[in-house]
Amino acid sequence: MASFEPRARSRPRSGGASQMAAARSPKRVVPAGAAPPVIEFRGVSKRYPSGDQGLDQATFAVNRGEFVFLVGATGSGKSTVIRLLIKEIEPTEGTIRVAGHDLEEITRRRVPFYRRNIGVVFQDFKLLPGRTVYDNVAYALQVTGGTRKEIRAKVPDILRLTGLSTKLHNYPDQLSGGEQQRVSIARAFVNHPPLLLADEPTGNVDPETSIDIMRLLYRINRTGTTVLVATHDQTMVDKMRRRVVELSRGRIVRDEAAGLYTRDESTREFARRMRSPAVRPPGVIVDPLEEPVLEEEA
Amino acid sequence: MRLTFFLREAMRSMRRNAAPSFAALATVLVTMLVVGVFIPAVEVTNDAANTVRGRLIVDVYMKTTATAADEARVRQEIMRVPHVRSVQFESKQQAYAAQAKQDPAAYALLGTNPLPDTFHVVPDNASNILAIHAALTNGPGGAMIDPAVQNVSNKKDYTRKALELTSAVKWGGLAFAILLTIASMLLIANTIRLSLYARRREVEVMKLVGATDWFIRWPFVIEGVIVGAMGGLLAIVVLAVTKVALLDPLFSGWALVSQIRTISFPALIFILLAASAAVSALGSGLSLRRFLRV
Numbered sequence: 001m002a003s004f005e006p007r008a009r010s011r012p013r014s015g016g017a018s019q020m021a022a023a024r025s026p027k028r029v030v031p032a033g034a035a036p037p038v039i040e041f042r043g044v045s046k047r048y049p050s051g052d053q054g055l056d057q058a059t060f061a062v063n064r065g066e067f068v069f070l071v072g073a074t075g076s077g078k079s080t081v082i083r084l085l086i087k088e089i090e091p092t093e094g095t096i097r098v099a100g101h102d103l104e105e106i107t108r109r110r111v112p113f114y115r116r117n118i119g120v121v122f123q124d125f126k127l128l129p130g131r132t133v134y135d136n137v138a139y140a141l142q143v144t145g146g147t148r149k150e151i152r153a154k155v156p157d158i159l160r161l162t163g164l165s166t167k168l169h170n171y172p173d174q175l176s177g178g179e180q181q182r183v184s185i186a187r188a189f190v191n192h193p194p195l196l197l198a199d200e201p202t203g204n205v206d207p208e209t210s211i212d213i214m215r216l217l218y219r220i221n222r223t224g225t226t227v228l229v230a231t232h233d234q235t236m237v238d239k240m241r242r243r244v245v246e247l248s249r250g251r252i253v254r255d256e257a258a259g260l261y262t263r264d265e266s267t268r269e270f271a272r273r274m275r276s277p278a279v280r281p282p283g284v285i286v287d288p289l290e291e292p293v294l295e296e297e298a
Numbered sequence: 299m300r301l302t303f304f305l306r307e308a309m310r311s312m313r314r315n316a317a318p319s320f321a322a323l324a325t326v327l328v329t330m331l332v333v334g335v336f337i338p339a340v341e342v343t344n345d346a347a348n349t350v351r352g353r354l355i356v357d358v359y360m361k362t363t364a365t366a367a368d369e370a371r372v373r374q375e376i377m378r379v380p381h382v383r384s385v386q387f388e389s390k391q392q393a394y395a396a397q398a399k400q401d402p403a404a405y406a407l408l409g410t411n412p413l414p415d416t417f418h419v420v421p422d423n424a425s426n427i428l429a430i431h432a433a434l435t436n437g438p439g440g441a442m443i444d445p446a447v448q449n450v451s452n453k454k455d456y457t458r459k460a461l462e463l464t465s466a467v468k469w470g471g472l473a474f475a476i477l478l479t480i481a482s483m484l485l486i487a488n489t490i491r492l493s494l495y496a497r498r499r500e501v502e503v504m505k506l507v508g509a510t511d512w513f514i515r516w517p518f519v520i521e522g523v524i525v526g527a528m529g530g531l532l533a534i535v536v537l538a539v540t541k542v543a544l545l546d547p548l549f550s551g552w553a554l555v556s557q558i559r560t561i562s563f564p565a566l567i568f569i570l571l572a573a574s575a576a577v578s579a580l581g582s583g584l585s586l587r588r589f590l591r592v
Contacts, residue, residue: 120506142303
C-alpha cells in the first residue's frame with residue numbers, strides 16, 4: 001500500500017505483478033489494526049450549495065481486495081461517494097481516508113498524483129474523442145510520465161485483457177457502448193491502481209454486455225485490486241453475491257456481505273453463474289466499521 | 299521526450315480540431331493585417347502632425363533703424379526666454395532676396411527694401427510657442443521685449459488651431475491604437491475560448507485521469523504559438539506583397555510622400571510575429587484556467 005503515498009510521482013512498476021501474486025493466496029479476514037482499510041468514511045456528510053444533501057453521516061470501510069457494490073436509487077448519494085473519493089468535491093463534514101491517508105491533507109496541487117492511484121470508470125465512459133482506443137489508454141500512462149517503451153509494452157497487454165485487440169486504431173465514436181466501456185476500464189486499470197471505482201459502469205450497455213463488464217471488473221478484483229461499484233442494477237448485484245452497501249437519501253441503510261460468497265470462483269464459473277437465473281442470497285447486516293462476515297462456501 | 303510529446307499533442311489537436319484552429323488562425327491573420335496597416339498609418343499621421351508643429355515659429359521684427367549692437371542685444375534677450383531652442387537671424391537683404399525671388403515684378407517696382415531684419419525663434423516644443431510669444435511681448439502696456447523691436451509676429455489664432463489639430467490627431471491615433479489592440483486581443487481571446495469550450499470535456503477527462511494542470515496546458519499553449527505564428531506569418535506575407543506591389547512603386551513616383559519615415563519593415567515583421575504568437579499562447583493558457591478547476 002506504499003504505492004498509495006500521494007507524494008509519489010508514479011507507482012512502482014512492479015506493483016501490479018505483486019498484487020496479482022498476493023491475490024492468488026486465499027483471502028482471509030484482516031484482523032483489525034493491521035493494514036488500514038483502503039477506503040474509510042467516518043461520519044461523512046456532503047451538502048451541495050444547492051441545498052441538496054448528497055451524503056448524510058456516512059460511515060463505512062472497505063478492506064483491501066474487497067469487491068463492494070454501492071446501491072441505491074438515483075440521487076441516493078452513490079455518485080457523491082465516488083466524487084468524494086476522487087477528490088472532485090470536498091465533504092462538508094467528516095473524514096475520508098484512502099489507504100490511511102486523510103484526503104483533506106492532499107493539496108490541490110497533489111490531487112493529480114493522488115488520482116493516479118485510483119482507476120475510475122464512468123457511466124458515460126469519458127473517453128477522449130480525438131484519440132484512438134490505443135491512445136486513450138496510453139494517455140493514462142503518458143500522464144504519469146510513462147516512457148514510450150513502457151507504453152508499447154503495457155497498452156496492448158491491457159487491451160488484450162479487455163478483448164479490444166482488434167479495435168486498437170478505432171476512435172471512440174466507432175465503438176459500441178460495451179466496447180467503449182471496456183476501453184475506459186482498460187484505461188482505468190493500465191496503471192494497475194490498488195483501487196478501482198466504477199460509477200454505473202453498466203448504465204449505458206445491454207444486459208449481456210453488462211455481464212462482460214462485470215466479469216472484467218471481477219477479473220481485475222482477482223488481481224488484488226479493491227473494486228467499488230456504484231450501480232442500481234439490482235439483478236446484477238443479486239447475482240454477483242458480493243458485499244452490498246445501500247444508500248438512501250445520503251444515508252447508509254444496509255451494509256451486508258452476501259451469502260454464498262465464493263471468493264475463488266474462476267471468471268468462467270463467475271460468468272456462468274451470472275447468466276443463470278438470480279438466486280436472492282440471504283443477507284447479513286453488519287456494523288459498517290466491522291469487517292463483514294464472509295460466509296465461505298464449503 | 300516531454301517536449302516532443304507536447305508537440306505531437308499540439309499537432310494532433312490541431313488536426314482533430316481543424317475548424318476552430320482555422321477560425322483562430324483567420325482571426326489572428328485579420329487582426330495582424332489591420333495592426334500591420336495601422337502602425338505605419340499612425341506613424342505617417344504623427345509625422346505629418348510633427349511637421350506642422352515644426353513649422354510653428356515666432357518671428358521678431360526689428361525696427362528698420364536698429365543697429366548691429368541692437369541686434370546682438372536682442373538676440374541675447376531672446377535666448378534668455380524660457381523654452382527657446384534656437385534663434386535664426388535673417389537680415390533685411392536676405393529677406394529681400396528671398397521675397398524678390400518669389401515675386402520679382404512687385405519688388406522691382408518697390409525700388410527700396412521695406413523689409414526689416416528678422417529673428418526666427420524656434421521653440422523647444424511646439425506647445426510652448428504661446429508662452430514664448432507672451433514672454434516676447436510682456437513689456438508694460440503691451441510693449442516689446444526691447445525698444446529696438448518693432449513687432450512680434452501675431453499668429454496666435456493660427457498657432458492655437460494648428461496646435462489643437464495636431465494634438466487631436468496625435469491623441470486620436472493613440473486612442474485608436476489602444477482600442478484596436480484591446481479589440482484584437484478580445485477577438486483572439488474569444489476565438490480561443492470558443493475552441494477551448496468545445497474541448498472542455500476533454501480537459502475534464504484529462505484531469506480525472508490524473509494529469510497535472512501544466513501537463514494539460516502545455517499542448518494548448520504550443521498550439522496557440524503555432525496558430526498565432528502562422529496567422530502572423532500569413533499577415534506578413536500579405537503585407538509584404540502589398541508593399542512591394544503597390545506602395546513602393548506608388549511612393550517612388552511621388553516625391554511628396556517619398557520622404558515619410560515609417561517603421562522599418564523587418565521591425566514591423568518582428569513585432570507582428572511576436573505579438574501574434576504571444577497573444578494567442580497567453581490567450582489559450584489563460585482561458586484554459588476556467589476549465590482546469592475540476
